[in-house]
Amino acid sequence: xxxxxxxxxxxxxxxxxxxxxxxxxxxxxxxxxxxxxxxxxxxxxxxxxxxxxxxxxxxxxxxxxxxxxxxxxxxxxxxxxxxxxxxxxxxxxxxxxxxxxxxxxxxxxxxxxxxxxxxxxxxxxxxxxxxxxxxxxxxxxxxxxxxxxxxxxxxxxxxxxxxxxxxxxxxxxxxxxxxxxxxxxxxxxxxxxxxxxxxxxxxxxxxxxxxxxxxxxxxxxxxxxxxxxxxxxxxxxxxxxxxxxxxxxxxxxxxxxxxxx
Numbered sequence: 001x002x003x004x005x006x007x008x009x010x011x012x013x014x015x016x017x018x019x020x021x022x023x024x025x026x027x028x029x030x031x032x033x034x035x036x037x038x039x040x041x042x043x044x045x046x047x048x049x050x051x052x053x054x055x056x057x058x059x060x061x062x063x064x065x066x067x068x069x070x071x072x073x074x075x076x077x078x079x080x081x082x083x084x085x086x087x088x089x090x091x092x093x094x095x096x097x098x099x100x101x102x103x104x105x106x107x108x109x110x111x112x113x114x115x116x117x118x119x120x121x122x123x124x125x126x127x128x129x130x131x132x133x134x135x136x137x138x139x140x141x142x143x144x145x146x147x148x149x150x151x152x153x154x155x156x157x158x159x160x161x162x163x164x165x166x167x168x169x170x171x172x173x174x175x176x177x178x179x180x181x182x183x184x185x186x187x188x189x190x191x192x193x194x195x196x197x198x199x200x201x202x203x204x205x206x207x208x209x210x211x212x213x214x215x216x217x218x219x220x221x222x223x224x225x226x227x228x229x230x231x232x233x234x235x236x237x238x239x240x241x242x243x244x245x246x247x248x249x250x251x252x253x254x255x256x257x258x259x260x261x
Contacts, residue, residue, distance in 0.1 A: 002069050002070040002110075002113045003069050003070060003168055003169035003170055004040065004069065004070045004071070004072045004115065004164060004169035004170075004171055005039075005040060005041065005067060005068060005069025005070060005071075005169060006040070006041045006042070006043075006067050006069070006070075006071045006072070007029060007040060007041070007042045007043070007072045007074065007161075008042075008043050008045070008056075008060055008071065008072070008073045008074065009021050009024065009025045009029065009042075009043070009044045009045065009074045009076070010045050010046075010047055010053065010056055010057075010073065010074070010075050010076070010077075011044070011045070011046050011047070011076040011077075012046070012047040012048070012053055012075075012076065012077040012086070012088045012089045013076060013077065013078070013089055014078070014089060014091070015089075018150055020076055020119065020150055020153050020154055021044070021046075021074070021076030021119070022044065022046075023154065024074075024076075024119075024154065024157055024158065024161065025042070025044045027158075028157075028158050028161045028162055029042055029161050029165070030042065032161065032162050032165040032166065033165055036165055036166050038165050038166075038168060038169070040165060040169060046089075047088060047089060048089050048090060049088060049089065049090040049092065050088045050090065050092040050093075050094055053088055053094060054094075054098075054102060057073075057102040057103065057106070058102070060073065060106055061102070061105040061106045061109065064105070064106045064109035064110050064114075065109045067110065069113070069169065070110065070113040070114070070115055070139075070169070070171070071106060071110055071113065071114050071115070072115045072116070072117065072164075072171065073103075073106075073114065073115070073116050073117075074116075074117045074119065074157070074161075075116065075117070075118050075119065075120065076119045076120075076153075077089075077094075077119075077120050078120060078121060079118075079120035079121035079122035079123055079125070079144075080093055080122070081121075081122070083122050083125040083128070084096065084125075084128075085097075085098070085099065085129075086099065086120060095129065096125060096126050096127075096128045096129030097128070097129040097131075098129070099126065099129055100126070100129035100130060100131070100137040101129075101137070103116070103137040103138055104134060104135060104136075104137040107135065107136060107137050107138050107139065108135055112136060112139045113139055114137075114138045114139055115138065115139055115140055115141065115142075115171050116138050116140075116141035116142070116143075117141070117142045117143075117157065117160070118141060118142065118143040118144070119148075119153045119157055120143065120144070120148075121144060121146070121147040121148055122144065122145070122146065122147070123141075123143030123144050124143045124144060124145040124186065124188070126141060126143060127188070139189060140171070140187060140188060140189035141187070141188060142160070142171075142175060142185050142186065142187050143185060143186065143188075144184045144185050144186070145184070145186065146184060148184050148185075152183065152184055155183070156178060156183045156184070156185050157185075159177070159178050159181065160174050160175065160178045160185075161174075163177045163178065172187070175187045206236075211239070212232060212235060212236065212239075215235055215238075215239060216235070221235065
C-alpha cells in the first residue's frame with residue numbers, strides 16, 4: 001500500500017449533532033501533523049446536502065491525479081438503519097451504490113490508493129454498492145458493522161489518526177494498533193469484498209433450489225431435462241462452470257493492472 005499523503009474529512013451531520021468530524025479534524029489531525037512534523041496535506045469540508053456532498057467528492061476526483069501517495073477520505077455521517085446508505089445532513093439518503101460510483105474515479109486516478117474511514121453506523125454495508133464488473137472503488141475501508149455512539153467514534157478515530165500521522169501515513173499499521181484496544185470498527189480491503197461477494201453467490205447456487213428451478217425454465221435446458229438428457233447434478237455443474245467464468249471476467253474488470261493490495 002502507499003502511505004497516506006492527503007486526508008480529506010467530509011462532515012454531514014444533523015443540526016443538533018455534535019460536530020465530531022470538525023472536532024477530530026481540529027484537535028487530532030491538524031495538531032498531530034504539526035506535532036509530528038509530517039508532510040500530510042489535510043482538508044475539512046462540511047456538506048449541508050446531498051448535492052454538496054457529491055460535489056465535494058467530484059472535487060477530490062478532479063484533483064486526485066495531481067497527488068502522489070494514498071488518499072484517505074474520512075466521512076462523518078449517519079448510516080441508514082435499512083443498511084442502504086448514508087443519511088446526509090438534510091436527511092436525504094446517499095445510497096451505497098451512488099457513493100461507490102463517486103469514489104471509483106478517485107481510486108482509478110490514484111491507481112487503487114484510495115482509502116475510506118466511515119464514522120457511521122452500519123458503514124460496513126458499503127460493500128452492497130460494489131459492481132464487480134467495474135474497477136474497485138477503493139483499496140480498503142474502516143467501518144462499523146453496527147450502530148456506534150459518538151464516544152465510540154471519537155475514541156476510535158482519535159486513536160487511529162494519531163497513530164496514522166505519527167507513523168508517517170501507514171493506515172494498516174494504524175488500524176492494527178487500534179485493533180489491539182478492541183472497538184466496533186474493522187478494516188476490509190477491496191479484494192476481500194470481491195471474494196466474499198463471489199462466495200455468497202456460490203453459496204446461493206448450492207443452497208437455493210429456486211435458482212435451479214429458474215435454470216430449468218430455459219427452453220433448451222427444459223426440453224433436455226424432460227427428455228432425460230440432463231439432470232439436476234449436471235445442471236448444477238453447468239451453473240458452477242458458468243459462475244467460474246463470470247467470476248474470472250468480473251475479477252479481470254475489478255482489479256488493477258498492478259494487482260490488488
